[in-house]
Amino acid sequence: MVFTLAARELRSMFLSPMAWVILAVVSGLCAYFFLLYIDLYLQLQPRLAGLSNAPGVTNVIVMPLFSTTATVLLLVTPLLTMRLISEERRSQTLSLLMSAPVSMTEIILGKFLGVFTFVLLMLALVAVMPLSLWAGGEIDMGLWASGLLGLVLLLASFCSIGLYISTLTTQPTVAAVTTFGILLLLWVLNLAGSTGNEGGGVLNYLSLLSHYQPLLKGIFSSTDVVYYLLLIFSCLALSVRRLDADRLQH
Amino acid sequence: MTDDILIKVEQLTRYYGAQSGLQPAVDNISFEVRRGEVLGFLGPNGAGKSTTMRIITGNLAPSHGRITINGIDILDNPKKAKAGIGFLPELPPLYRELTVDEYLQFCARLNRIPRDKQANAIGSARERCGLSNVGKRLIANISKGYQQRVGIAQAIIHSPAVVVLDEPTVGLDPIQIREIRHLIRELSNEHSVILSTHILPEVQATCDRVQIINQGRLVLSDSIEGLIQHMQTSSLRLRTKNRANNDLLLAIEGVVAVDTIDEDYVQIKHKPEINPAAAIARMTVEQNWDLLEMTPERRSLEEIFVDITTAEQTTDEPVEPPGVAA
Numbered sequence: 001m002v003f004t005l006a007a008r009e010l011r012s013m014f015l016s017p018m019a020w021v022i023l024a025v026v027s028g029l030c031a032y033f034f035l036l037y038i039d040l041y042l043q044l045q046p047r048l049a050g051l052s053n054a055p056g057v058t059n060v061i062v063m064p065l066f067s068t069t070a071t072v073l074l075l076v077t078p079l080l081t082m083r084l085i086s087e088e089r090r091s092q093t094l095s096l097l098m099s100a101p102v103s104m105t106e107i108i109l110g111k112f113l114g115v116f117t118f119v120l121l122m123l124a125l126v127a128v129m130p131l132s133l134w135a136g137g138e139i140d141m142g143l144w145a146s147g148l149l150g151l152v153l154l155l156a157s158f159c160s161i162g163l164y165i166s167t168l169t170t171q172p173t174v175a176a177v178t179t180f181g182i183l184l185l186l187w188v189l190n191l192a193g194s195t196g197n198e199g200g201g202v203l204n205y206l207s208l209l210s211h212y213q214p215l216l217k218g219i220f221s222s223t224d225v226v227y228y229l230l231l232i233f234s235c236l237a238l239s240v241r242r243l244d245a246d247r248l249q250h
Numbered sequence: 251m252t253d254d255i256l257i258k259v260e261q262l263t264r265y266y267g268a269q270s271g272l273q274p275a276v277d278n279i280s281f282e283v284r285r286g287e288v289l290g291f292l293g294p295n296g297a298g299k300s301t302t303m304r305i306i307t308g309n310l311a312p313s314h315g316r317i318t319i320n321g322i323d324i325l326d327n328p329k330k331a332k333a334g335i336g337f338l339p340e341l342p343p344l345y346r347e348l349t350v351d352e353y354l355q356f357c358a359r360l361n362r363i364p365r366d367k368q369a370n371a372i373g374s375a376r377e378r379c380g381l382s383n384v385g386k387r388l389i390a391n392i393s394k395g396y397q398q399r400v401g402i403a404q405a406i407i408h409s410p411a412v413v414v415l416d417e418p419t420v421g422l423d424p425i426q427i428r429e430i431r432h433l434i435r436e437l438s439n440e441h442s443v444i445l446s447t448h449i450l451p452e453v454q455a456t457c458d459r460v461q462i463i464n465q466g467r468l469v470l471s472d473s474i475e476g477l478i479q480h481m482q483t484s485s486l487r488l489r490t491k492n493r494a495n496n497d498l499l500l501a502i503e504g505v506v507a508v509d510t511i512d513e514d515y516v517q518i519k520h521k522p523e524i525n526p527a528a529a530i531a532r533m534t535v536e537q538n539w540d541l542l543e544m545t546p547e548r549r550s551l552e553e554i555f556v557d558i559t560t561a562e563q564t565t566d567e568p569v570e571p572p573g574v575a576a
Contacts (some may be wrong), residue, residue, distance in 0.1 A: 092341045093344050096357070
């Protein structure tokens with residue numbers, strides 16, 4: 001049932017030009033950044049050759065690419081998640097799901113899976129770019145995988161936050177703006193943490209970015225993974241509750 | 251028509267806003283619908299029709315009360331109960347970017363129709379709703395009437411025990427309305443149908459039983475035959491060639507009032523237990539008024555409806571000083 005809902009979601013996305021435009025823009029932008037980092041590497045190469053413990057291709061090209069991709073997708077994900085529930089509510093198609101023999105959990109999981117599949121597709125386009133470097137050298141597949149895992153977890157949290165915000169409103173634009181605000185806030189929360197103020201540690205822990213950076217360095221810590229899983233799970237649980245509250249409303 | 255009850259609603263109440271002090275949107279409604287019955291739900295706008303329907307179909311939770319669909323409680327076992335319901339809300343819940351076939355396919359899966367029976371279910375729903383030649387078209391591009399039919403097809407695709415239709419003929423042209431009514435009659439062969447409307451002739455044309463709801467309360471629940479009885483009133487219309495003398499008519503036993511409507515028309519109101527028609531006929535002959543026409547008057551359904559709903563309003567309107575609700 002979850003897959004039926006997810007498939008419908010994905011299908012509707014690809015039936016509108018939105019999905020295609022987003023795919024094109026994201027891969028275009030990321031390709032540009034990829035070329036930019038290759039260029040940078042070529043400039044640095046003579047100097048790097050002199051160092052004894054020089055960073056490799058993966059460190060200089062692939063990881064910055066993944067880092068930039070995360071920023072680009074931070075801007076794009078709200079546009080994907082905004083209409084998940086709010087649009088159904090506005091066009092009153094939600095009652096089709098509500099009167100069908102489907103539980104609220106299945107509806108939310110279906111929606112999440114639908115949009116997450118799309119995001120993974122987008123990610124796949126970006127993730128294969130660095131693999132072209134095999135043509136001229138060697139890349140560190142362990143580092144690549146760790147970075148990619150970070151990106152996947154990060155985007156799953158983006159999606160779950162966006163989904164929850166979308167259950168709160170009937171206006172997709174409101175959902176998009178709110179989601180963007182919250183994502184950006186969570187993203188830069190570690191800036192306050194790094195100034196050394198009291199409570200900085202907490203803010204640092206809450207930041208989405210501070211759990212992504214270790215993975216980009218190839219450090220796999222279960223704390224970071226659990227942080228993302230907790231965030232995703234909480235947002236999904238909140239969404240289910242919010243949708244259920246629709247029946248009890250006012 | 252068999253006797254098994256497919257939907258049973260007991261003491262349904264639903265509040266919006268603060269629990270106490272406010273008048274509930276639906277107030278202690280109980281009714282049941284048997285297999286093969288079409289129940290018409292009538293009421294002015296905002297009377298609580300849509301709220302009741304949304305509660306029956308699990309879109310809203312009731313504040314109090316119990317609903318059983320085919321013997322299954324909708325609150326205790328929502329998934330199983332909902333499998334027995336097909337619902338067409340006021341606005342058909344359509345994904346406009348899909349084609350009719352794709353949409354029905356999705357609905358078939360959503361209602362957990364086994365994979366090998368899906369094609370059959372879709373085919374027969376399409377057939378019954380007259381959608382065979384628009385299957386490949388986008389829902390966004392078909393006319394309002396067809397969209398409404400897709401909405402109905404969606405509600406009957408899994409052959410539910412109860413089909414709930416909220417104002418199914420709103421915004422359709424007269425021919426489409428006739429077709430939809432025909433379809434509803436046809437549906438009642440296998441399903442129970444609950445139909446809400448504020449178009450009165452629709453009820454007369456399609457329903458077996460009528461319930462009038464006003465301000466959240468059930469104010470009338472009767473069969474169509476009973477309603478027709480309601481429509482018979484105690485008045486006669488008399489048309490004569492020469493003008494009738496009102497005073498003489500008033501003297502006839504049982505006559506309560508005589509109103510001149512027109513040059514040659516009078517309306518005679520009489521006590522319900524005495525029918526003065528024979529006496530009036532005799533008098534017209536004796537007085538040489540030359541009888542042209544005498545007909546018992548019937549109240550239209552409209553008049554009954556207005557009577558019932560406005561009477562309620564004046565007698566027990568809850569006194570609600572503004573601002574108290576907050």
